[in-house]
Amino acid sequence: CVAASASSSPATTTVAAAQVPGVMKAWAYDAYGDAGVLKLDEAAAVPAVGEGQVLVKVAAAALNPVDAKRRAGKFQATDSPLPTVPGYDVAGVVVKVGGGVKGLKEGDEVYGMISEKPLEGPKQSGSLAEYTAVEEKLLALKPKDLDFAQAASLPLAILTANEGLERAGLAAGKSVLVLGGAGGVGSLAIQLAKQVYSASKVAATASTKKIELLKSLGADVAIDYTKENFDELPDKYDVVFDAVGQGDKAVKVVKEGGSVVVLTGAVTPPGFRFVVTSNGATLEKLNPYLESGKVKPLIDPTGPFPFSQVVEAFSYLETGRATGKVVISPV
Numbered sequence: 627c628v629a630a631s632a633s634s635s636p637a638t639t640t641v642a643a644a645q646v647p648g649v650m651k652a653w654a655y656d657a658y659g660d661a662g663v664l665k666l667d668e669a670a671a672v673p674a675v676g677e678g679q680v681l682v683k684v685a686a687a688a689l690n691p692v693d694a695k696r697r698a699g700k701f702q703a704t705d706s707p708l709p710t711v712p713g714y715d716v717a718g719v720v721v722k723v724g725g726g727v728k729g730l731k732e733g734d735e736v737y738g739m740i741s742e743k744p745l746e747g748p749k750q751s752g753s754l755a756e757y758t759a760v761e762e763k764l765l766a767l768k769p770k771d772l773d774f775a776q777a778a779s780l781p782l783a784i785l786t787a788n789e790g791l792e793r794a795g796l797a798a799g800k801s802v803l804v805l806g807g808a809g810g811v812g813s814l815a816i817q818l819a820k821q822v823y824s825a826s827k828v829a830a831t832a833s834t835k836k837i838e839l840l841k842s843l844g845a846d847v848a849i850d851y852t853k854e855n856f857d858e859l860p861d862k863y864d865v866v867f868d869a870v871g872q873g874d875k876a877v878k879v880v881k882e883g884g885s886v887v888v889l890t891g892a893v894t895p896p897g898f899r900f901v902v903t904s905n906g907a908t909l910e911k912l913n914p915y916l917e918s919g920k921v922k923p924l925i926d927p928t929g930p931f932p933f934s935q936v937v938e939a940f941s942y943l944e945t946g947r948a949t950g951k952v953v954i955s956p957v
């Protein structure tokens with residue numbers, strides 16, 4: 627058990643590193659396509675640990691729409707070469723430390739988003755595997771009192787929510803509308819807007835069954851998009867955070883001088899789109915909010931899916947109806 631190596635004595639360190647096998651189980655695809663291209667490889671190579679990297683024994687992982695879009699071949703021009711082991715989100719235990727690693731040691735429980743730029747040369751060997759190699763700077767210590775599944779649910783989504791709200795200039799006293807408030811990113815955007823950015827008013831959209839959830843996450847106003855069109859309501863916002871792909875409508879409800887940040891789909895001025903950057907220091911900064919319970923991970927109740935059911939988990943994610951995050955646990 628690698629977790630038993632939490633002591634940093636050199637003897638323990640050597641034993642843990644020596645226990646790392648040469649091959650592992652990993653989900654992989656060697657051609658772009660739908661979830662059916664995913665195959666469980668029982669003898670994939672355990673990734674080499676480069677300078678500045680650690681090897682993480684994966685305890686839990688999470689899926690993101692970008693995994694599905696990448697698998698469909700949408701980012702071929704800037705993707706890593708096939709075959710691909712997908713997965714950006716990880717939580718697990720450090721079992722090996724590369725040269726130049728200063729902060730982390732074997733036995734540390736960590737979480738993070740494993741590729742710095744998800745679309746530009748992402749790692750070929752991702753988190754849907756027993757081991758993944760990650761730069762130390764992309765990882766943070768797992769928040770105390772969160773389990774691995776909860777921690778794995780966070781990195782890409784919370785970093786996106788945080789970077790989007792920051793880029794949009796959300797600050798104390800300002801109002802924000804989150805489009806897609808019940809999804810992986812939106813559920814965290816609502817909570818961060820309220821708890822970290824001290825927004826004066828948080829509104830969010832979802833379908834009827836998810837309206838109570840929006841309120842429980844801290845939304846002051848929950849708009850049921852099956853009954854009302856948010857762009858036909860009188861309210862205007864300082865910030866609109868669009869996690870759905872409704873940029874054309876989003877720009878209609880922003881106040882003069884406000885910002886519209888769009889994660890997907892067409893961008894209409896003054897809206898802008900960005901792609902999240904992974905950063906362990908930002909996760910460390912958010913850890914106190916996670917440890918105090920002010921910001922809570924939201925795992926879709928259909929899951930967590932065991933490692934054997936990654937194909938089913940992708941099919942579910944790709945319905946576009948997930949509530950919070952689709953998590954793979956245990957790995």
Ligand code: NDP
Pocket residue numbers: 690691692782783786805806807808809810811812831832833834836851869870888889890900901902943946947948949950951
């Ligand atoms: P999810 O799969 O978690 O989103 C699912 C949620 O979207 C569901 O709860 C659903 O609620 C909600 N939803 C769907 N349609 C609508 C609608 N018309 N109005 C309101 N809510 C709606 O996705 P993520 O949150 O992980 O990602 C959202 C999008 O952002 C994706 O396209 C993703 O690729 C992109 N993204 C981009 C990033 C970037 O860096 N640019 C980073 C992260 C994500 P309901 O069932 O009630 O409809």
